[in-house]
Amino acid sequence: MMLFVWSPFLVPFLAAPAARRLAEALPPRPAAWVLGSTGALLAGASAASLGLLLADGLLRIPAVAALGHLSVPWLDEATPTAMVLAALAGLALLLTGGLTLRTAHRQYRDLRRARAALGLPAEPRTRLRDRLAPAAHPLEVLDDDRADAYALPGRPGRIVVTAGMLRALPGPERAALLAHERAHLTSRHHLFLAAAEYAAVLHPALRQLRAPIGYHLERWADEDAARSVGDRAVTARAVGRAALAAARAPRRERPLLAPAVADGPGPVPRRVAALLSPRQTTLLAPAPAAGRRRRVVTALALAACLAVSTAATVDATKDLHHTVETAQLAEDGR
Template identity: 55%
Template sequence: MIIAVWIPLLMPLLAVPAARRLAESLPPRAAAWLLTGCAALLAGCTTAALGLLAAAGALRLPPVAALGHLSLPLADGDPAVMLPAAGAAGVLLAACALAAAYRARRHRTELRTARRATAPHPVSGDLCVLPDAEPDAYALPGRPGRVVVTAGMLRALPAAEREALFAHERAHLAARHHLFLLTAALAEICHPLLHGLRAPLAYALERWADEAAAARVGDRRVTARAIGRAALAAGPHAPAPHRPRTVLAATTGPVPRRVAALLGSGPAAGRPRTRSGFRGRRLVAAALLSCVTFSAAAALDAAADLHASVEVAQGEAR
């Protein structure tokens, strides 16, 4: 166990660059699912490893050993190493749990505050118009979801581009993109190296919504102009009051790159077109799959070793 339990803690060093590389060659929707799934799986393996370390150390303490009916301390690992490691793992696990709970609660509170702030303003279907002069627009999740837009943004765009902008924000709501970002944020709390997945995930989600908007309005150029003009209008202006930090908006992210993708290619943008490109993507995918599988297998192996050690110690008592 002492070796296997460390593997999930180190594997993100290899998995995060591989996931970022693979996401660049996938369509936006597939890239978003890949990055979110990797973040969740790697965070789960990290949490399991910390839990196993903490449990192994706790079972060496006489009161806990008595509760588990252990006659002898566990034989797995050197106590001089395991006890400090277990203490550190326990502290980290508790800190992660508290931070994740705080992050989830803050996300919920921000959404509630934003909905209360937008409630007094006119609503047409799923569209809520704020009287603010500063251009802004974003997707506000909830039941029902709202596309929030300011009067300044409406004045900045012609009618066709407004529809493209609204279609973009509605795509965020329909696919519940805020949950993808929340998952990545919670995963980052479990392992700081997973922070490297958040920027490519946000870009993939924006590209996903861009493609959905282009398909909805039937004109990729109009969609590209809407995104570019909205970003230029928003410019250095501060976001609308009470706008949650976790919501998605068409004006965020690397807008020039997104506009270029809309103007220069179709929904399959990023797919390799050469045989060597396909081969390279397969290699990266195989490497990423190996990292995630190895991490999960190591966590399971460590759990099995701990269980076997506990059974041996319990057997001595019978």
């Protein structure tokens, strides 16, 4: 178990850069899914490995060993360092658990504060049918001269836009702006953002996935908005004009899980350029042979990393189960 259990801690340092590179070669929607699923799988594997290390050490406690009819001398002889590793794993789990709870509380607090500012109930009650098939997302206009617009998650989600932002855009660009925010809510992009935050808490190497996920989610919404309004140039102008208007007097009240068309001023020029010069990139799309080979190699490397992390966690779990069975046999043979 000691050999397998360490892999999920080391693999993310290789897998995260591979996922970022592969995402750059994919359209926005699959890119966001690659980054989000990679972060969730690797974070879950590393948390599971910590739990396995802690469980292996807990088996040495006399009360636990007696409950499971385990031979403590045999366990100590099999893995002498188990208690030390279990103590370190327990501390790591306490730390990451506390940070995860703090992250969840901060996200909930921000969303509740944003809903309260709009005069909405903090915890709306909806029927099951509404949860499975939510109604159209209402539009909330804030009487604020500062330019801002974002998608507020909820049941149903709200498109929040300030009067300043509406004045900054002409009619066609307003339609593109609203279509962009509607795309965030329809595709539940806030769940990707939340998962990225939790993954970053559970493993430090996964922090580098947060910014790329945010960028590809914005590109995903850009493409959906362009299809909705039927004009990529109008959508590009809406993105650029909204970012410039929001940068003049930024608002601080936006929740962390509320995607916004003007979010992240750094990647906005890239988003505008992508809308003005669209090219649907796929893993095997026509491209120079060297570039295509690099994409395929990157995809294979990422798949190998995910497979190794998953297989190592499964093998470590099986190894712990085998250890328990052997310790029980050793106790019965005394």
